[in-house]
Every structure is written in structure tokens, then in C-alpha cells.
Amino acid sequence: MPIGNLDVPVIGKNVVIAVLVQTHILFAAFIIGAVLVAATSEYLGMVTKQPRYERLARNLARFVVLLFASGAALAITFVLALVTLFPVFFSILQNIFFWVFLVEAFMFLGQIIIVYAWYNVWDKLAYRKVLHVTFGMIAGFFGLMAMTMIDAVASYMLTPAQAPVTDVARTFLNQTMVPLNMHRFVGNFSYVGFLVAGWGAWRYLRSTREEDREYYDWMGHWGLIWGFGFLIVQPVIGYGYLKGIRESSPEAFDTIMLGDKSWVFNLLVLWIAVMSIASTAYFVHKLRFATKPMPGLRKMAIGALGFTALFTVLNIIPADTDLVPQLGLVFFGGEDTKIPLGDMYPWKYIGLIGLMVVGFFIATLYLRATASGFRWGRASRWSQFALIACAATVVLTMITMGYTRETARRVDNDPGYLIYNCVTLEQELTPPETCPAGDSIAGRD
Amino acid sequence: MLELALLQGAGVSIPRFFAAFFLILIIYTGALLFTYWISKDE
Numbered sequence: 001m002p003i004g005n006l007d008v009p010v011i012g013k014n015v016v017i018a019v020l021v022q023t024h025i026l027f028a029a030f031i032i033g034a035v036l037v038a039a040t041s042e043y044l045g046m047v048t049k050q051p052r053y054e055r056l057a058r059n060l061a062r063f064v065v066l067l068f069a070s071g072a073a074l075a076i077t078f079v080l081a082l083v084t085l086f087p088v089f090f091s092i093l094q095n096i097f098f099w100v101f102l103v104e105a106f107m108f109l110g111q112i113i114i115v116y117a118w119y120n121v122w123d124k125l126a127y128r129k130v131l132h133v134t135f136g137m138i139a140g141f142f143g144l145m146a147m148t149m150i151d152a153v154a155s156y157m158l159t160p161a162q163a164p165v166t167d168v169a170r171t172f173l174n175q176t177m178v179p180l181n182m183h184r185f186v187g188n189f190s191y192v193g194f195l196v197a198g199w200g201a202w203r204y205l206r207s208t209r210e211e212d213r214e215y216y217d218w219m220g221h222w223g224l225i226w227g228f229g230f231l232i233v234q235p236v237i238g239y240g241y242l243k244g245i246r247e248s249s250p251e252a253f254d255t256i257m258l259g260d261k262s263w264v265f266n267l268l269v270l271w272i273a274v275m276s277i278a279s280t281a282y283f284v285h286k287l288r289f290a291t292k293p294m295p296g297l298r299k300m301a302i303g304a305l306g307f308t309a310l311f312t313v314l315n316i317i318p319a320d321t322d323l324v325p326q327l328g329l330v331f332f333g334g335e336d337t338k339i340p341l342g343d344m345y346p347w348k349y350i351g352l353i354g355l356m357v358v359g360f361f362i363a364t365l366y367l368r369a370t371a372s373g374f375r376w377g378r379a380s381r382w383s384q385f386a387l388i389a390c391a392a393t394v395v396l397t398m399i400t401m402g403y404t405r406e407t408a409r410r411v412d413n414d415p416g417y418l419i420y421n422c423v424t425l426e427q428e429l430t431p432p433e434t435c436p437a438g439d440s441i442a443g444r445d
Numbered sequence: 446m447l448e449l450a451l452l453q454g455a456g457v458s459i460p461r462f463f464a465a466f467f468l469i470l471i472i473y474t475g476a477l478l479f480t481y482w483i484s485k486d487e
Contacts, residue, residue, distance in 0.1 A: 015465045022465075023472045066484050070476040326459060399469060 006085055013085040014425075020078035022402050026395065027071030029184070032143035033192030034064050035115060037226060039136025046129040052218055060196070061119045061136070068115065072108075088427040089418050095443050096165045097153050100172065104149035111142035144185065151181045157419050158409055159248035164440035171437075175248040179241035180405075186230045186237060187401075191394050193226025194275065198391020201384035214376035220387045221286060221374070225367075227390060228279040231272075232359030235352045245408065248436075249420045252408040257344075260412075263324045264404040266316065269351075271397040273312035276355060278386040278393075280308045283366045285383040291373040297365050304362040311358060314351035317342045 008016050038060040045053030083090050094101065118135040125132040155177040163170040200219030207213045246253040255261050284305050287298040319342040322334035331337075341347045410416035415424040422435035432439040 011461055011464050015461050015468075018465045019468045019472070022469045023476075026469070026473045027476070062484065063480065066480045067476070070480065074472075326462075395470075395473070399466065 003084070008085070013081075016081050016085065017078065018403070018406070020074055020081055022399055024071060024074035024078055025402060026398060027067060027074060028143075028147070029188045029191050029398065030195065031064050031068060031071055031115075032140065032147060033188030034060050034196075035118075035136060035143060036140035037189065037192050037196065038064070039118075039133055039140060041222070042129070042136060043133045046133065052215055055215065056196075056219060056222065057136075058122060061115075061122070064115060065119045068112065072112075086418070086427060089423055092419070092423060092441065093153065096156070096171065096441070100149045100152050104146050107142050107146035107149065111139055111146060114139035114142060147184060147188075148181055151184060152177050154405070155180045158252060158405060159244060160419055160422055160436045160441075162436040165437050166440060176241060176244040179237060179244050183234065183237045183241050186233055187398075190227050190230035190234065191398060193223045193228070193230065194387075194390045194394040195223070195227075197221075197223030197227055197387040199223070201387035201391075204379065205381060205384050210377060217376045217379050218374075220282075220379070220384065221370075224279055224282060224387060224390070225363075225370075227394065228275070228359070229363055231275060231279075232356050232363065235356055239352075249408070251411045252420060255411050256404055256408045258319075260325050261404075261407055261410075262319070264400055264407070266318050266323070267400050268397065268404070269312070269315040271393045271400065272355070273316055274393045275390050275397070276308050276312055276359065277305070278389045280305045280358075280362050282383050282386045283362055285380060285386075286366070286374060287369055289375045289378050290369045291375060294369055294372075297369060301362055301365050304358050304365070307358045308355065308362070311351045311354035314341060314347055315355070317347070319343060 007013055038057040041053045041060070042057035045051065045057060114135060118132070118139050121132065121135070125135075152172045152174075156171060156174050159174050159176045161167070161170040161174040165171050197220045200216045200221075200223055204213060204216035204220060207216055242253065242257065246257075256264055280301075284298065284301045287294060287301055290297075318339055320335045320339060321331040321337040323329040323331070325334075409418070409420050410425070413425075415426065415428075417424055418427065419435075419441070422430055422437060422441045424430065429435070429442050432442075435441050
């Protein structure tokens with residue numbers, strides 16, 4: 001018996017897809033990033049002979065192995081949900097991206113095999129570390145390739161190329177494919193870094209043995225170097241990504257940057273403010289424990305903290321008082337009431353560029369101090385709370401950004417799109433003249 | 446405004462938005478905690 005056009009009671013079918021995909025991504029991004037962070041840490045352990053790198057790498061690898069099943073199960077459930085709830089749309093996607101999906105499936109398979117082998121032969125290859133690290137890197141590479149394939153599909157949905165779908169290169173390398181891929185590549189490291197830092201902080205607060213306190217204190221620091229270090233390059237890549245959206249899908253750009261959904265970026269800069277200020281405050285605190293006293297460096301770091309706060313506040317100021325129209329948060333005349341310092345140009349540019357420059361400055365100071373070493377196991381409780389705040393906030397950032405990309409295609413919901421200007425949310429094809437890929441999207445040339 | 450949002454046929458209404466948000470967090474943190482729980486005695 002045919003199941004027909006299904007809907008899901010109470011929450012609706014869009015929410016089912018959103019929940020499955022967003023949760024899957026939180027795992028998948030963690031796995032890709034964690035494998036590469038762990039392999040790099042293992043390599044550093046080999047080079048520096050410091051056992052804590054090895055301890056972190058091995059524990060992270062074990063966690064990845066255990067977590068893999070959850071991430072994979074969500075992916076399969078998502079595909080099942082997509083086939084069931086959006087069968088027409090899925091068949092269109094399959095028509096366009098069959099080879100991409102096929103390659104992705106094999107990359108995924110390769111990743112599973114190598115990750116498990118990598119963890120399993122840890123002791124066996126204890127004296128052939130270079131080979132073992134290479135295993136980890138290859139596993140990470142497979143993960144990145146799988147991500148690249150799905151990024152081609154996801155980016156095409158928002159910015160379909162102005163070419164028939166049979167033009168493989170232009171379809172695959174549509175305008176936002178490369179920036180999206182870069183954004184996620186960098187984001188994986190940042191995300192994993194903050195989570196590792198948060199976990200280290202949590203364990204540090206609960207540890208009583210001196211050895212464990214030293215290790216978890218170091219783990220928080222090491223995670224934050226990854227988290228913050230990669231976070232500060234995201235604004236440039238994000239700018240490139242948004243530029244691509246503006247050029248290819250201007251209405252989608254307007255929706256998320258200027259229209260009813262522009263609050264998503266206010267939310268994003270709020271998360272960035274929390275992570276930047278908490279990270280910088282942690283750095284300032286940590287500099288007190290440098291083995292070689294560096295008062296001058298610390299004073300400069302305190303100055304950087306002030307500038308970080310200044311620039312993040314500049315980013316947070318909304319353009320007008322039409323804050324979240326969907327929730328009725330519209331004050332003093334809404335979008336007609338402009339707020340001083342709220343414009344994108346020049347204030348947000350100053351805020352974002354300033355944040356990056358100060359970020360590079362404080363990261364350089366901190367790495368300079370790291371080179372001479374810290375006394376571990378002395379960090380205060382609040383510095384660990386700052387790391388935990390970063391970990392919680394980075395998850396919210398991921399969810400906010402995922403929602404932003406997907407909701408951008410809704411525009412004014414009249415109609416919303418699954419593939420921008422080509423396939424509506426009701427899985428209906430638009431007239432060929434409105435779709436950038438023309439008639440080819442329906443399988444006709 | 447709330448009623449207006451709920452009436453949007455094609456849009457995701459506010460309760461659904463928050464349902465999705467909390468479901469994501471619950472599934473995610475649930476799986477993380479479960480993974481920690483099964484591995485902590487190793």
C-alpha cells in the first residue's frame with residue numbers, strides 16, 4: 001500500500017529533518033575534528049616526548065570510536081526520514097548528485113574502517129608512531145572528504161549554479177561550495193577545541209589528585225588553543241560565504257542579514273562575544289602561571305581583553321528595534337527606529353576586523369608564554385567556568401548557524417524553497433525560467 | 446504576533462522551533478552522557 005504524502009503529527013516533518021540533521025552534525029563535526037586533533041596531539045606527543053599529548057590523543061580516539069555509532073545511526077535515520085517525508089525532493093537530489101552521494105558513502109566507509117583500525121592498533125604500533133599517526137590523519141582525511149561531498153549538496157540547495165545540472169563542475173563547485181567547506185573545515189577544529197577545553201575544565205574541577213589536576217588544567221589550555229585559534233579566522237571565511245549567498249541568492253541573503261530572520265546573526269555575535277571574552281579572560285588569568293614571569297605581556301593581555309569586550313559589544317548592537325518579529329520583540333517603531341552604531345557599515349566591519357586583530361594579538365601573546373611553559377594544576381575555578389561556558393556556547397553557535405543556512409531558503413515562505421528558486425518546500429518544481437538550472441532540474445535538458 | 450506566527454502554514458511555528466531546539470540538545474547531550482557512562486570504568 002503506498003504511504004502517500006506523509007506529515008508528522010504535532011511537530012511537523014520539517015522539524016523531524018531539522019532535529020535529525022542538526023544532531024547528526026553535532027556528532028559528525030566532532031568526529032571529523034576530534035580525529036584530526038587527536039592525531040596531531042599524538043604526533044606532538046611523539047615529537048615532544050610529553051605523555052599528556054598521548055593520553056589526550058588516546059582518550060579522544062576512544063571517545064570517537066564509541067560515539068561513531070550514535071552519529072552514524074542519526075545519519076541513517078535522517079536519510080530514511082528524508083526518503084519517507086520528502087520522496088520527490090530526494091529523487092531530484094539523487095538525479096543531480098548520485099555520484100556525489102556514492103563517493104560520500106565510500107568515504108564514510110573508509111573513515112569507519114580506518115578510525116577503528118587506528119584505535120585498535122594503538123599498542124601494536126607503539127614503536128611505529130609515524131605510521132600510526134598517518135592512520136589517524138588518513139581517517140581524518142576520509143571524514144573531510146565525506147564532509148566535502150555533502151557540502152556540495154547543501155550549498156547547491158542554497159545557491160544552485162546558473163547552469164544545467166549536467167554541467168558537473170559548475171553544479172559541484174556552485175558559488176558557496178568552497179566557502180561553506182572552508183567554514184566547516186575550520187569550524188570543526190574550533191568546535192572540538194572548545195568541547196575538549198570544556199571537558200578538561202569539568203574534570204579539573206572534579207579532580208583531587210595532583211597529577212590529574214595538572215593534566216586536566218593542561219587539557220583545558222590545549223583545547224582552548226584549538227578552539228580560539230580557529231575561531232578568529234571564521235569571520236573572514238564567513239564573510240566570503242555570505243558574499244557568495246548575496247551574489248547568487250540575494251533574497252536569501254536579505255532574509256538572514258536584513259529581514260525577519262536577521263536576529264540569527266545578532267544571536268551569533270552574542271555567542272561569539274561570550275566565547276571571545278571568556279577565552280581572552282582565561283588567557284589573561286593563565287599568564288599569571290607562566291613559569292617565567294611576564295608582567296609586561298600580562299598587561300598587554302589585559303588591554304586586549306578590554307578591546308575584545310569593546311569590539312564584541314559593537315557587534316552585538318542591533319541595526320534597529322525590530323529585534324525578533326516572530327516573538328513580537330518589536331519596540332519603538334520597529335525597523336524604522338535605527339539604533340546608533342548598529343549599521344553594518346562601518347560599525348560591524350570595525351567590530352569584526354577589530355575582534356580578529358585583537359584575537360591574533362592575544363593568541364600570539366599566549367603562544368609566546370606557552371613556549372616557556374606554565375605551572376599546571378593551579379588554575380582558579382572561574383577560569384574553568386569560562387572554558388565550560390565556551391563549550392556550551394559553541395554548541396549553540398553550531399545550532400544557530402545550521403538553522404541560519406537552512407532557514408535562508410524560506411525567504412518569505414511564499415513559497416519557501418528546498419532548492420533555492422527551483423524546488424519549493426511542498427516539493428513542487430518552479431517554472432524553468434525561475435530556476436537557475438532551468439529545466440534540467442527535472443531531468444529534462 | 447504569536448497567533449500570526451502560529452497561523453503561518455508553510456513556516457515553522459514558534460512552539461515547533463523550540464521543540465526542535467530542545468530535542469536537538471536532549472538527544473545530543475543524552476548520547477554524549479551515555480557514551481561517557483559506558484566508557485568511564487575502562
